[in-house]
Amino acid sequence: MHPGYDELVQSWLRCDxxxxxxxxxxxALFSKNNLFSQSVLLVTHDRAGGLSKHxxxxxxxxxxxxxxxxxxxPITSESGVPLWKLEDIPNNDYRNLILPRSAKALNALLxxxxxxxxxxxxxxxxxxxxxxxxxxxxxxxxxxxxxxxWFCPRITLTTPSAxxxxxxxxxCCQACFNSSSQGDTTGDTTKIKILKQYTHKIxxxxxxxxxxxxxxxxxxxxxxxxxxxxRPWEKISGNETLTFTPRTKxxxxxxxxxxxxxxxxxxxxxxxxxxLAATINAPVHFILVGYSCNDQxxxxxxxxxxxxxxxxxxxxxxxxxxxxxxxxxxxxxPETWSYVLTQIWTAxxxxxxxxxxxxxxxxxxxxxxxxVPLHTRPLQLLIVLHNPSLWATQQSxxx
Numbered sequence: 372m373h374p375g376y377d378e379l380v381q382s383w384l385r386c387d388x389x390x391x392x393x394x395x396x397x398x399a400l401f402s403k404n405n406l407f408s409q410s411v412l413l414v415t416h417d418r419a420g421g422l423s424k425h426x427x428x429x430x431x432x433x434x435x436x437x438x439x440x441x442x443x444x445p446i447t448s449e450s451g452v453p454l455w456k457l458e459d460i461p462n463n464d465y466r467n468l469i470l471p472r473s474a475k476a477l478n479a480l481l482x483x484x485x486x487x488x489x490x491x492x493x494x495x496x497x498x499x500x501x502x503x504x505x506x507x508x509x510x511x512x513x514x515x516x517x518x519x520x521w522f523c524p525r526i527t528l529t530t531p532s533a534x535x536x537x538x539x540x541x542x543c544c545q546a547c548f549n550s551s552s553q554g555d556t557t558g559d560t561t562k563i564k565i566l567k568q569y570t571h572k573i574x575x576x577x578x579x580x581x582x583x584x585x586x587x588x589x590x591x592x593x594x595x596x597x598x599x600x601x602r603p604w605e606k607i608s609g610n611e612t613l614t615f616t617p618r619t620k621x622x623x624x625x626x627x628x629x630x631x632x633x634x635x636x637x638x639x640x641x642x643x644x645x646x647l648a649a650t651i652n653a654p655v656h657f658i659l660v661g662y663s664c665n666d667q668x669x670x671x672x673x674x675x676x677x678x679x680x681x682x683x684x685x686x687x688x689x690x691x692x693x694x695x696x697x698x699x700x701x702x703x704x705p706e707t708w709s710y711v712l713t714q715i716w717t718a719x720x721x722x723x724x725x726x727x728x729x730x731x732x733x734x735x736x737x738x739x740x741x742x743v744p745l746h747t748r749p750l751q752l753l754i755v756l757h758n759p760s761l762w763a764t765q766q767s768x769x770x
Contacts, residue, residue, distance in 0.1 A: 385450040393467035398483050401465055409487040410439040412457070412510075414502065416495040417444045419631070421710040422517050425604055429490060430460040441484065445472070445496035455497075457484075472497070474504035486510060491573070495520055495557045499569045506573055514574055514599075516582040517707055521570040522594045524548045524556045524563065527704035531555065533634035535703055535727060535745060538594070571595050583708040584729035590705065604708045613721040613739040615697055615760035623654040626756050627695035627720065629686075630711040632663040637701025640749075644756070645672040647749045655757050658693040660686065683714060690718040699756055700724040703745065709733070723759050 411433050415426050430440040440460045446469070448454055455477060457468035470476045489512035494502040506512060520526045523544065528536050531551050536544075545563050548556065561569070574580050574591075580599035582588040592598045632638045641657065642665075648655050649672045659669065659677045669675040678689055698715045705728030706712075712730055715722050722740035724730045725747075734740040741763040743755055755762045 385448070387448070390467065390469060394469065394480075397465040397467045398480070401459070401484060404464075405439055405484075407437050407439045408485065409437075410441055410481075410484045412441050412443050412481060412486050412489045413460075414443045414489065414491045414493065414497070414505070416493040416497075417446065418495065421708070422492060424710055425515070425517065426492065427460070428604075434460075438487070439484075441468075441486075443477075472501050474501070474508060477505070478508050478510075481508070481510065488512065490515060491577075492517060493520070494559070495526070498559050499561055499566055503569045503573055506576055511578045513579040513581065514577045516580065516587055516591055516599060519590065519594075519705075519707075520557050521574075521591070522563070522567050524559060524561075524566065525551055526557060527635045528590075529635045529704050533639055533703065535705070538590070567595060571597065574599075584732050586705060586729050586732045587707040604710075605713055607713065607716070607737070611719075612737070613716065613719060615721050615741070615763055617758070617760045623656055624757050625656055625658055625693060625695050627658050627660055627690060627693070627698040627715070628701065629660045629698060629715055631661055632659065632701070634664065635702065635704045637703055638664055640701045640703065640752075641675075641699075642669060642672070643749045644753055645669060645674040647753060648672070648674045653753055653757065655753060657699075658695050660689050660693075660695075683717075686714050687718045690720060695720060697740075697759060698722045700730055702728070702730060704728065706730050721759070723756060 413426050413429055415422055426442055433440045441457045442460060444456050444458065446454050446456045453472050454469055455472050457465075457480070459465050468480065470480060487510070489505065489510050491502060491505070491512055491514045518526050519528050525548065528538060530536050530547055536547065541564060548563060559566070574595060574597040580597060581602045582591055582599040583602065583604045585601055588599045588601050628641060630636060632641060641663070645657055647653070655674070657675045659675055660681055662677060662679055663669055666677050670677065676693065678693070681689060697720050700709070700712060700715070700722050702709070703725060707729055709730045712722060712724075712733060716739055722734060724734055724740065724742050725745045726742040727745050731742045734742055741759055743752060743762070747755070
């Protein structure tokens with residue numbers, strides 16, 4: 372092989388000089404094949420989580436109304452250049468709609484695909500300044516609140532030690548952010564004071580701002596002086612109230628945990644409960660429908676069974692297979708909605724959750740479970756998880 376050939380090929384791939392031409396071809400193909408007179412841009416991040424589900428639902432909404440949906444995600448080229456990528460939903464037929472993170476370049480592309488509206492669902496990965504630049508385009512936009520990254524770079528209002536922060540003042544917030552690893556944050560280094568200024572302008576100039584719960588709306592209003600409209604992300608069907616059935620004394624309780632359980636989702640709370648249950652030989656066993664940030668540590672307690680990743684259609688089957696009595700939602704951050712809570716209810720099981728965020732708000736509204744104080748000690752919580760019907764009736768912790 373000719374010396375330097377490999378590097379020449381890799382250099383060509385990094386530069387990708389044909390990308391502008393492939394992009395032009397995709398735009399021409401879209402213009403030729405598109406059956407709709409308008410398109411919409413859904414600005415999202417490139418991380419896992421419930422947002423992808425919501426983006427899918429929003430895309431379905433627009434397709435029904437004959438509007439072609441595109442998502443806008445942040446990507447990075449092989450040479451490290453930050454880029455934007457548009458993906459048409461649901462087929463992703465046009466894979467070369469990649470361009471520099473420039474509002475001017477994006478505006479030119481949006482005109483060609485006849486974009487009439489933008490929905491901003493996240494600035495994570497894009498950078499708050501870049502999202503602010505998008506708001507100067509002559510295209511109306513709405514903002515959807517999915518988390519608290521708009522004023523908390525740690526996203527979930529939790530400290531580096533995975534506790535709810537209580538929303539302290541700006542000085543404490545900045546110190547918390549400074550002590551955080553980049554993997555626990557949005558990746559944007561903007562000072563919190565400046566972040567909140569950008570956010571306020573973005574929300575103020577939006578046609579509409581939406582939050583999925585009253586709790587989330589109140590936190591946004593308190594921090595940013597903007598009152599979003601409350602619009603639940605899902606329509607929950609069925610009027611049946613799920614209650615805790617008293618169990619035979621001494622019988623082992625199977626308590627379900629669902630989702631991807633990391634620190635802010637209650638990993639350490641679950642670990643401490645499992646360790647305590649093993650130490651005192653409590654008749655409680657936890658079934659994690661999903662996985663955690665450290666499965667081996669949980670399994671080592673002998674009090675946790677882990678199913679691994681699951682699909683939504685498997686939830687009821689897994690719940691029945693493992694004879695789950697009820698679920699515990701150990702999340703310690705004030706969720707804005709919680710798709711996991713909805714999934715649990717599809718399995719027709721009540722839920723115990725901490726008294727914080729949308730999870731507590733939704734449980735109170737539906738009566739499909741009960742809530743406990745956020746800082747409930749492990750032993751007291753274990754007693755509640757063993758017999759939640761007693762707690763739900765008395766609404767006071769055993770002494």
